[in-house]
Amino acid sequence: MRDLNLSARDLLLQLFAAAVDSADPAQTVARHLPELPRGRVVVVGAGKSAAAMARAVEMAWPDVDLSGVVVTRYGHGVPTERIEVIEAAHPVPDANGAMAAKRILQAVSGLGPDDLVLALISGGGSALMTAPAPGLTLEEKMQVNRLLLASGVPISVMNRVRRRLSAVKGGRLALAAAPARVVTLAISDVPGDDPLAIASGPTVHDPDGGADLSEIVDQLGPDLPVAARQLLLAAPKPIPAFAADYRLISTPQMALEAAAKLAHAAGITPLILGDALEGEASTTGQVMAGIARSAALHGHPVAGPAVLLSGGETTVYIGDVKPGRGGRNTEFLLSMALALDGQTGIHTLACDTDGIDGTEDAAGAIITPDTLTRARAAGLDPRAILRGHDSYSLFDRIGDLVRTGPTLTNVNDFRAVFIP
Structure with a gap:
């Protein structure tokens, strides 16, 4: 006391x-873990809490044969034994974040319906797990992030742009893991706790994926890279809907x-x-x-x-x-x-x-x-x-x-x- x-x-x-203290992963993660699958357990994650959440999973499941990779902000890593921790830049992405996204996508590929992907998602994941959409370079993605941070637009608008320009956000990570079961443990850092807004929703379907973004394109101005402008203004390819097992552990x-x-x-x-x-x-x-x-x-x-x-x-x-x-x-x-x-x-x-x-x-x-x-x-x-x-x-x-x-x-x- x-x-x-x-x-x-x-x-x-x-x-x-x-x-x-109320949002300490060491106190919250274990209470929300799913039952173990018949197949493999792969842990992936992104955000400022990802490493601490990964360590909490290892402590809760000391005898489980699991593997995986998470990405967190520089200085936010903690020691883990079975889950790899990569540190990257925030709020503007860097090459480490791009490398981490690639490793995460590799970790969830080739899984079957008996396997479990445990996704550990927290604030900051948008910048930390960065996989530019086809046709966009990492440098261009970084420039977009700088423009967003200086624009004064609400975080919800920022995330809408980030999802459109990503190969992993807006449910694309979950699709990459199919047909494995995906369970998400999330720490919310966004108003209203919208799963699509937390780290730009890598494991939830984006029903807003086709929204008109011309207004924000105009607001970001002439410094917006041409490739990003084209992607934001073009009609995106629809992402198939899917069910999500999404568990908010701290808000x-x-x-x-x-x-x-x-x-x-x-x-x-x-x-x-x-x-x-x-x-x-x-x-x-x-x-x-x-x-x-x-x-x-x-x-x-x-x-x-x-x-x-x-x-x-x-x-x-x-x-x-x-x-x-x-x-x-x-x-x-x-x-x-x-x-x-x-x-x-x-x-x-x-x-x-x-x-x-x-x-x-x-x-x-x-x-x-x-x-x-x-x-x-x-x-x-x-x-x-x-x-x-x-x-x-x-x-x-x-x-x-x-x-x-x-x-x-x-x-x-x-x-x-x-x-x-």
Whole structure:
């Protein structure tokens, strides 16, 4: 049992830890494993949790003759004995990710109906397991990913593009494994827990495979590679429908509920605002500031002491500005701090549950009523820093980054706003 006699800052960190702990593959994988087949067991997977999930499978099935390969982000690998772990780049794919996708497709080929393919899928799998569609090079796929990340489009739109340009996503991995039985264990990092959106759905049928993508093609602009443009605008070859055994083992909502349980035990009223809050990061920060101020001043939507909990994934639109160092959570927080303008008592944490906010080395940060005062005392201009997308640098300078290292799980972003 945690010590519940906490400062506001410590409380927020404990809530974040509870959310992350709830999605630990070591605690969740074994409860969802299928019965063993008469034939072979092949384990494949992709995502920031793939290696930790693979190790959990090995521990749950110590005497099972199994093999396989999974791909995870650099620095997220863990020791395994029977399942090979490959590390690759995220969020922009690299050659290791392409090699891993090839090895995964080879691992599931030539199987029979008595064999089992256990697919371990988690957030980040879209970039990590990259197999460009025929006619598209890896370099062109990488350029598309860069354009998507800078575009500010919702993650659902990003994944729609990624599926169209892939030889493995949108159910194509499951088709490659046929006629073997495919069982997927998934850790959700997406709003709404749509299996098609988690790592772009390599083991689920894509009913949206023929959607008109001309609008996003226009939004990505003239830097979109010609081959990618042609693939996105052309009528795709239909993918046959198939049944999927898909098991969600951890979700953002479960993480929020774990944090709410801890808050309640500490005598603080938890209010879950939702697990799927999306939007531009700085705008979402302004909205959250308004909700927090209402709670502090008027007791609506909840009276203090309370904590507002939310999940989801915001986006950052870069535009023509040369960005500094930042992530969506630190950008959200800096915008919120500016909107609160020193409002008494309100403390907020926003972190990515995988331990990495964007491409930096921190999970996120914490804001306090004196965040802006301390930043200005350090010679920083918070508003100019927000415009330059350099929020990481501000929080690093004033010592308010949250650094956990890779958590080996990923249930999207976690936000907690403490109201005294």
